Amino acid sequence: MSRLALGVALAILAAVPYWVGGTYYVNIASQVLFYAILALGVNVLAGYAGLVSLGHAGLFGIAAYAGARIMNEGYGPVGVTVGALAVTLLASAIFAVLALRGTGLGFVMITVALGQIVWGVAYRWISITNGDNGIAIRGRPSPLGLSLTSPAGFYWATLVVFLLAVATMAVFVASPFGASVRGTRDQPRRMNALGYHVWMIRFLAFLFSGFWSGVAGLLYLYYNQFVSPQAVALTASAEALLMVIAGGTATLLGPIAGAALVVIMKNVVSAYIERWNFVLGAIFVAIVVFMPDGLVPGARRLWRWARASARPALRSVG
C-alpha cells in the first residue's frame, strides 16, 4: 500500500512538466525542490538536533558563490560541484566549531552573527564577490551531456537530486546516528553519561546539514545563473527556518511541505502586492503563536481528531 502510494507520488512528481501547465509553473516547481533540499538540511539541526540555526543562508550562499567563481575559472560541472561542496563543508566545519560553543539561544545568536559575516563579505569584499552587483555565470552546465537549459530539463535534474536528498534523510533518520542525534537533543547529559561524544555528534550533524544546504545553494546558482548578497541575507536564513517550522520540525515531509508553502506564497503574493517581507513576518508570527508544531503535525492531529470524532457517529448509524 505505502509502496503503491510512493510509486504514485513519484510518477506525479516526475510528470510535473506535463501536467502543471506552462514553464512559469515548472520553474516554481524547481524552486520548491531546491528550497526543500535547503529546508531538509536546516531540519537536521533545527529538528533532529534541537539546534536552531539562523545562519544557513550563509552556507547556501557560500556554495553558490564558490560555484560561481569556480565555474567562471572555466571548470566543468564535476569540478564545480566537488569544489563548491568542499568549500561549503569547510565553512560548515568552521561554523560548527564556533556555533557549538553555545547551545539553545547562544547557538541562535552565534549563527545570526556568522550569517551576517558571510553577508558582509558578500556585500563589501568586492574583489572576491563583486559586491552588490553579484556574480553571473555563463549558462547552466550540462552534466553527462544532458542539457539543463530547458525548464523541464532543469526540473528533472533537480528532482533527481531532491529524491537523493530525501532518501539520504530517510536513511539518516532511521540510522543509529540519527537516533544518537535525537538523543543529544532530548538528553544531552544522559547521552554523555552513556559514553557518546555529544559534541562530535552535533558537529557531524552540522556538517551533514551544511552539505545539503550547499547542494541547494549550487542548484540555486544553476537556476538563477546569478548570485548576489540577497541570497545570504538574514531574511533568506529566516525563510529557510520558516519552511522547517511551518511544515513541522523533525519530520521528513514537513520541511518539504513548508518549502512548497513558502515558495508558492512568495510567488503568489509578490504577483499581487510588493509587501512580501511583511507577509513573511506575519506568517512567521501567526505560525509560532497559533500552530507551534507546524502544518504537517498540525494536520495529522486534526485528521486523528476528525477520525476519532467520526467513529462513534458511524457506529450509531450501523
Add this chain to the structure above:
Amino acid sequence: MNLWLVLAVNSVTLGGLLFLLSAGFSLIFGLMKIPNLTHGSFFMLGAYLATSLIAHGVDFWTAAVVGGLLVAVFGGIVERLILRRLAGAELAQVLVTLGLSFMIADVCLMVWTGDPIRIATPSALRGATSVAGLGFPTYRLAISLIAVVFAVALWALLDRTRLGAMIRAGVDDPAMARVVGIRVSRLFTVVFCLGAWLAGFAGVIGGPILSVYPGLDGEMLPLALVVVILGGSGSLLGSLVGSFVVGFLYNFGQAMFPELAYVVLFLPMLIVLVVRPQGLFGRPAA
C-alpha cells in the same frame, strides 16, 4: 585635524550610540533570556518617528524623547500581547521577534519610502568645539556625553534603587525572585519598555550622523549582538566595554581594511567565543 584623531572621535561616538542600543538588548537578554531581534528595528523606528515629528515642527530633543516613548509603548504592547503568551517557549519568542522585525521594516519602507532621511543636527550643537587646542565636532562630543550620563544613570538605577535590585535578582535567579515576592513578569514589561526606549532614543540622536534608511535595522542588530556576545549578557559594564571595542573596530577597520571592515568587527567576538563563551564580563551558565 589628524586622521587618527578623527577616527578616534568617531569611534567614541559610535561606541556611545551602541551602548545605548546594547544596554537594553543586554538587559532584556539577561532577564528574559530572549535575544530580541526587533532591537535594530526599534532603533530604526525611533529615528523614523522622530523625522516625522521634526517635520511637524517639534524640536530635536523633544522628538528624541517622544520618539523613544512611542517605541517604548510599541515594545510594551509586543511584550504584553505576544511575548507574554509564549512565556517559557524561548525559541518561539525569538522567532516572533524576528517575524516582527520583518514586518516593522516593511511598514517603515511603506510609510517613509526607501530614500535615506537625514535628521538635522540641533542648531546649538553645530560646528566645532576646541578642546586642548584641537577642534572637535560639537555634536559628536554631545553624544559621547549623553552616553556617559546614561551609563551612570543606568548603573545607579540597577545598583542603587529597589527596582534595580529586583531586576538584578530576576537576572540571577528568576524562580527564586518570584518566591520572595518579586513580580518578575512585571519586571519583564518594565525592562522591555526601557530597552525599547533606549533603542528608539539612540536611533534619533544617531540620526544626524547615520541618517535613517531601510536596512539600518539590519546593520545595527548584528552590532548589538556582537557587543552582547563580547561583553556578556545582562552586564552593564560588559555592554559599555563591548560597545567601545566595537565602535573602535568599526571605524578603524573601515579606514584600514575597507573591504574587510565587517569581518574585522566580528573577529574579537569569535576569539571571545572560543576562549570565554560567556563573554568578558558574563558569568558562566549555571
